Amino acid sequence: MAEITAYKCPNCGADIPFDPHAENLKCSYCDTEFPVNTLKEYGSAIEEKSDTYVWQSHSGEKMDLSVDEYICPSCGGAVAMTEEKAAGVCPYCGSAIILNAKVEEELKPDIIIPFAIDKDEAYAALKKELSGKFLLPADFKNHRFFDKIQGLYVPYWLFDCTADCEASFRMTRTRMWSDGQYRYTKISHYLALRRGQMAFDKVPVDASLKLDEELLESIEPFDYTKAKAFDMAYLAQNNADIRQEEADACEPKANKRIHESMIAALQSTIIGYDGTSLQNSHIAFNDGKMAYAFLPVYLLSRTYKNKVYTFAINGQSGKVAGDLPYDYPKLFLYGALVFIVSFLLIGALAYFFLV
Amino acid sequence: MKKFFLALLFLTLSFTLVCADGDNIYDEANLLNEQQKNILEENIEAVEDAYDIDMVILTSLDYYPGDIRMWAADFYDYGGFLSNGLILGINMANREYTIVSSGNIQDVFDNDKIDEILDALASPMQNGHYFGAMEDFVSLSKAALDNPHALSSDDIMMILLSASTCAIIITAVFVIYHLSKMRIKQKATKATAYIEPHSFEMTYQNDLFLYSNIIRNRINRSNSSSRSGSFRGSSGASHSGGSRGF
Ligand SMILES: [Zn+2]
Ligand SMILES: [Zn+2]
Numbered sequence: 001m002a003e004i005t006a007y008k009c010p011n012c013g014a015d016i017p018f019d020p021h022a023e024n025l026k027c028s029y030c031d032t033e034f035p036v037n038t039l040k041e042y043g044s045a046i047e048e049k050s051d052t053y054v055w056q057s058h059s060g061e062k063m064d065l066s067v068d069e070y071i072c073p074s075c076g077g078a079v080a081m082t083e084e085k086a087a088g089v090c091p092y093c094g095s096a097i098i099l100n101a102k103v104e105e106e107l108k109p110d111i112i113i114p115f116a117i118d119k120d121e122a123y124a125a126l127k128k129e130l131s132g133k134f135l136l137p138a139d140f141k142n143h144r145f146f147d148k149i150q151g152l153y154v155p156y157w158l159f160d161c162t163a164d165c166e167a168s169f170r171m172t173r174t175r176m177w178s179d180g181q182y183r184y185t186k187i188s189h190y191l192a193l194r195r196g197q198m199a200f201d202k203v204p205v206d207a208s209l210k211l212d213e214e215l216l217e218s219i220e221p222f223d224y225t226k227a228k229a230f231d232m233a234y235l236a237q238n239n240a241d242i243r244q245e246e247a248d249a250c251e252p253k254a255n256k257r258i259h260e261s262m263i264a265a266l267q268s269t270i271i272g273y274d275g276t277s278l279q280n281s282h283i284a285f286n287d288g289k290m291a292y293a294f295l296p297v298y299l300l301s302r303t304y305k306n307k308v309y310t311f312a313i314n315g316q317s318g319k320v321a322g323d324l325p326y327d328y329p330k331l332f333l334y335g336a337l338v339f340i341v342s343f344l345l346i347g348a349l350a351y352f353f354l355v
Numbered sequence: 356m357k358k359f360f361l362a363l364l365f366l367t368l369s370f371t372l373v374c375a376d377g378d379n380i381y382d383e384a385n386l387l388n389e390q391q392k393n394i395l396e397e398n399i400e401a402v403e404d405a406y407d408i409d410m411v412i413l414t415s416l417d418y419y420p421g422d423i424r425m426w427a428a429d430f431y432d433y434g435g436f437l438s439n440g441l442i443l444g445i446n447m448a449n450r451e452y453t454i455v456s457s458g459n460i461q462d463v464f465d466n467d468k469i470d471e472i473l474d475a476l477a478s479p480m481q482n483g484h485y486f487g488a489m490e491d492f493v494s495l496s497k498a499a500l501d502n503p504h505a506l507s508s509d510d511i512m513m514i515l516l517s518a519s520t521c522a523i524i525i526t527a528v529f530v531i532y533h534l535s536k537m538r539i540k541q542k543a544t545k546a547t548a549y550i551e552p553h554s555f556e557m558t559y560q561n562d563l564f565l566y567s568n569i570i571r572n573r574i575n576r577s578n579s580s581s582r583s584g585s586f587r588g589s590s591g592a593s594h595s596g597g598s599r600g601f
Contacts, residue, residue, distance in 0.1 A: 010565045032566045041563055135533050162554070171562075183574055188567040192560075199554035203546040217543035257546040264545060265555055270562075324537040335530050342525040347518035354510050 007039035008046060010189065038191075045168035045193055046280055053255045055159070055288035058247055063108035065242070067235065071100035075308075077210040079152065080106075080235070080242040091152050091239070092210050093308045094301035106242045109230040110291040112153065113222055115238060115315040119149050122298040125318035126311060134334075137327040140304055148301075151315060153240035153294035154211065157247050158202035158224075159254040161288040165262035166195045167281035171273035190273065194266040204295070205253045207244035211299075212310070213253075218321030219314040222295050226316065230294065240294060247290055259283050379403075381430075384414035384447045386485040395486075398493045406500050408460055409440035412489055418448035424596040427455045428588035438592075443492045445485065452480055454492070455596035463503045464496070466583050469597045471507050472496065480601040 006015035009027040016025050016039065026033045034042075067080040072090035079091060080103060090097045117125075126149075130141055171190040178184065202224050206216040228234075263281055270276050296315025301308055304325055311322035379399045380392055387395070399410045411431060419426040427444030439458030446452070454472055456464035472495045479488040498505070506514070583597035 011568075034566065038563050038565060041561065042565065129539060133533075133536055135537055166559075178574065181574060183572045185570045185572075186567055187570070189565040191563045191565050193563075194557065195559035196555060196557040198556070199551035200546055200549050201551050203549045214540050214542050218540045220543060221548040254546070257543060261545040261547050261550065264547070265550075266557075269557065269560065321539050321541075323540065326534065326537055331530065331533070334533075335526055338529045339522050339526040343518050343522035346521045347514055350514040350517055351506075354506065354514065 007034075007043050010034065010038075010042050010191065041193060042191055045191060048280075049166075049282040051255075051259070051282060052284040052286070053251065053288065054286045055161075055247070055251055055290055058157075058290050058292060061108045062105050063230075063232070065103050065106055065232075067103050067242070069100045069103045069242070070097040072097045075210070078241070078243055080240050088150065089148055090301070091150050091299040092301055092310060094148060094303060103242060107244060107292055109155070109294045111158075111224075111227040112230045112234050112294040113224070113227050113296055113316060114234060115151055115296040116226065117315060117318050119151070119298070121318060122151075122313045122315070123149055125313055126300065126320050129320040130324070133324065135326045135331055136324055137304075137330075140302075140325055149298055149313075150300070151238040151296060151298050153234070153238055154216065154297045155207040155241055155244040156204045156293045156295050157207050157244075157250045157254070158204055158291045158293050159251070159258070159288060160199075160201055160203075160290070161258065161285040162197060162199045163258050163262050163283055163285045164195070164197050165259070165266060165281060165283040166193075167263055167266045168193050168279040169267060169270055169276050170279045171270060171277075172275045174274050191279070192270050192276075194269060196262070196266055198262060198265060200258055200261070202291070202293075203254045203257055204293075205250040207247075207250055207292075208241055209243055209245055210241070211312070215310065215312045215321050216297070219297065219312050219317075219319045221317075222314065223316055227293070234294070238296070244292070247292075251290075258285075379409075379411055381411070381413045384416045384445070386414050386445070386447075387489075391486045395489055395493065398490070398497075402493065402497045402500065406460075407437070407439070408458075408500075409436040410493070410496065411436060411440065411442040412445075412492070413442060414445045414447065414485070416447050419446055422582060422586075423449055423451040423453045423598045424455055424582060424586060424594070425588060427453045428457070428586070428592070428594045428596065429590065431455065431457055432588045432590035432592050441496055443489065445480075445488075451598050451600050452476065452488075453596060453598035455594045457592060457594050460500070461585075461593075461595045463499050464595060466585065466595050466597060468499055468507075469595060470583050471509060472499075473597050473599050477599060477601070480599070 006017045007025065009016050009030060009032065011032045012027060012030040014027055014029040016027050019025060022036065024033050024035055025039060069078055069080050071078050072093060072095055074095035075090060075093040077090050077092040078100065079097065088097065089095065130136060169192045171192060173188045173190070175186045176184065204220065204222065206213060208216065262283060263278060267276060267278070298313040298315055299310065301310045307325070309323060309325065311320060313320050379396055380387070382392065395412065402410055411434070413427060413430055423444065423446055426446065427442045430444070431440060431442045439460050441454065441456050441460065441464055444453045454469045456469065472492065475495055476488045476491055479491060581599055585593060585595050587593050
């Protein structure tokens with residue numbers, strides 16, 4: 001490591017050479033003077049440190065299965081069904097699916113959250129979400145495609161850890177006054193250093209190869225207090241997506257979410273300033289554990305005007321997520337109407353104001 | 356006898372002419388010929404009779420040190436004119452022209468109206484068409500008096516511009532709001548829902564003052580080449596007025 005022979009000026013970024021005898025040091029570029037202690041704290045705050053994310057690898061225990069895996073010729077999605085179930089439609093795109101192969105062995109989930117609401121309740125939740133959206137095309141709303149709703153256990157990696165985070169923030173306070181001839185603006189700059197710890201419990205990252213990540217994030221959170229140890233019997237009631245993305249590929253998403261939450265928690269302790277922005281942060285956790293889980297999701301897909309619309313409904317809470325098609329002529333018509341009405345109203349107001 | 360009457364008539368006529376000239380147009384810079392003066396006089400008198408005001412045009416070759424509006428205002432105040440009136444001053448030495456209103460017609464010829472007329476005169480003034488500028492001054496002033504609350508093209512532009520800007524913003528808000536309702540999705544960037552309750556523990560905290568900057572801005576004053584606003588002449592009378600260079 002190279003020896004540091006100078007502080008950095010918090011104002012302009014220039015080097016300020018060490019002076020062991022001085023209590024205050026002045027930047028020769030911008031003429032700002034700082035106490036040495038401030039420069040020391042500032043120096044440690046801007047020091048680049050790499051983040052440490054250590055996750056214990058998963059046991060990778062397999063389970064014996066004897067399920068049929070169906071594959072969708074249209075979108076390539078795969079879904080496992082127990083023998084009692086008839087082949088249906090693809091949960092990801094709504095096309096007919098065909099038998100692919102028998103699956104004998106797959107990764108065993110550590111936990112499963114059973115479905116808490118039935119199809120009718122999920123349907124009602126979706127229906128409620130779609131009501132009152134006047135831009136929704138009528139033929140989309142009224143179509144009876146909702147009977148194709150199906151429950152699917154979606155694979156997730158759940159991450160537990162205790163994170164230790166150091167962060168520095170820059171803040172400002174602005175004061176303005178005037179003496180009749182000049183207007184003065186004084187901006188004072190501050191530095192906040194924070195360090196804290198926080199424990200995270202089962203941060204979910206979906207391991208689905210097929211489903212949109214944002215769609216699944218949108219139906220969070222799941223209530224883990226209702227989680228059960230995995231049992232094959234659950235798969236007799238609902239299909240499952242037994243193929244999963246590797247945990248390694250999902251880790252960065254969990255890391256990022258944990259890091260962001262830590263910074264937000266530390267930033268929330270900074271009060272009394274006009275503006276606060278993150279300067280630097282460093283996070284470490286060493287006791288990260290992960291679990292593989294099946295979480296309950298209702299899915300519904302429909303192709304409308306050559307585009308697939310997939311809805312996800314949390315199988316516990318009934319929270320709905322998805323994109324909806326717009327009725328463009330309606331949007332244009334209402335947009336034009338709003339424009340004309342507001343133009344006339346404001347024009348008339350301005351006219352009466354001026355005359 | 357007949358001759359005497361003719362002579363008297365001629366005398367009266369020439370006296371009225373001289374008088375009329377003295378009443379309204381003080382062309383010390385000789386910018387106008389007799390014919391132009393007569394045309395202006397005629398137009399001005401029509402306005403004066405209709406509104407019971409004085410309308411004065413003053414030109415000069417003498418440099419006036421100071422606010423050119425004061426020059427015109429003082430000429431008006433000390434010239435024995437009616438308390439309600441309007442003066443156009445063109446100073447060829449200063450290369451500035453000004454319009455100042457006095458008395459109750461300041462309601463019509465307020466600073467905005469005067470600025471508007473000054474702007475309209477800018478092009479003939481800069482091109483040396485002084486007679487044209489004076490004609491415009493008279494006709495624009497007459498139009499302002501005839502229809503004191505008429506909207507200028509600037510006002511109409513402003514109404515159209517502000518109404519369409521606001522309407523675009525309102526429409527955009529409306530459209531964005533309804534489109535956002537069509538997207539029932541929310542990207543998760545944090546893990547706030549999975550924080551173990553009461554597990555947050557701060558181990559270090561320090562707030563430090565770094566430095567401060569003071570920015571000093573001179574408060575803007577109007578510059579000398581273009582003035583506008585209400586002011587008091589040296590006689591103490593209050594005026595509205597503006598001026599431009601040319
Ligand atoms: Zn500096
Ligand atoms: Zn499909």
